[in-house]
Amino acid sequence: MSLPRQLLAEALGTALLLAVVIGSGVMAERLSGGNVALALLANTMATVGGLYVLIEVFGPISGAHFNPAVSAVMAWRGELPAGALLPYVAVQLVGAMLGAWLVHAMFDMTLLQFSTKTRTGNGQWIAEGVASFGLLLVILRAPAGRASAMVAAYIGAAYWFTASTSFANPAAVFGRMFSDSFAGISPASAPGFVLAELAGAALAVLVNRWLSIPAAASLPS
Template identity: 45%
Template sequence: MKAQFLGEFFGTAFLLMIVVGSGIMGHNLSGGNEAIALLANSLATGAGLFSLIKTLGSISGAHFNPVVSLIEYFWGRLTLKKLISYWIAQVAGAIIGVFLTHIMFNQPIFQLALKNRNEPYLWISEIVATFGLICTIALSGKKNVEFAPLSIALYIVSAYWFTSSTSFANPAVTIARALTNTFCGIAHNGILAFILAQIAGAVFAYLLLKNFEKPTIK
């Protein structure tokens, strides 16, 4: 249990350092060109996520995401105690990851995001993004499990671009990104709606997946 908790904590911390750090770097170097900044952000996130899944997948399952852990619980692969432990590790790791990113970029450690993302079209985007993520995780490794990390990473890269919300698809990420007033931030008024949308997307995916042969989430 301890190793799994640490795997989720450090994995989610590094995920947020990758997301927020590449967002800051991309924004700083792009001269205000948001397309270039988003491209840098998405590619770094995909590459980092692939590495994290390959590195920590055998330790904790490499969830790094409360809704992924929730679906694992629904499938009976996590106990309630372990689910809560994973949630604590993921949220704590995400917040620590943001704080460390601020330190690395010589910014104030404690920040509150001001970027408003509290719009209905963005909620729908988060439902779609999370639905697609859960389906990708559950189905991409059914025949060749070794391809799952690459499939997941590539899905996230693409979802940065095909969703209007840039695919948060992760409650821990959403909470932590409310604590950075940078390229990747989300103002506090959008947190609850995003998380509810992410849960809805995950549950819709779970209900659909029940109609298939029981999938394997790694």
């Protein structure tokens, strides 16, 4: 598959993913009558379904990363050419921003805006590290043909068991900065999330490598 087609798939997939995440958050907040738990449940269900479909649709073209941390890990493993990493990340970030703007257009919101929702503190950062660690470990260890369902299921679970509601994706953080809505994150909170996500992804690579060492090789000679 040519790089331009892969980049188009990554841009479209990331834009649609952010449209699903942010759009379902806007709709859920409007319809839940102030019930935050109900809004989060609706947001979760839409994200799980949308993520699964997007991975299935774009996976054969670009790998359906939609996530700079995933692309970086794949480049480190040699599964993505090193020269493609920066273009992948660039289109993921642009796609995430466009996805936020698309939601605003659909819901008659102000197109250009920044989130004012503060998400910070040790608990939030630890949660993002855990979310990204689990996501990358699932991707690296999922049996062939089952990654899309397993990734979607994990993200759905992590919406509820992590304090941060599992962004687990620097592109998602970037896109959500541009939406002052249920799923948003303030620009001031974004760096902490991104650093925690990258740390979690790096830890997942190390753990996966350790888990993959044959038992005989791990024993002293």
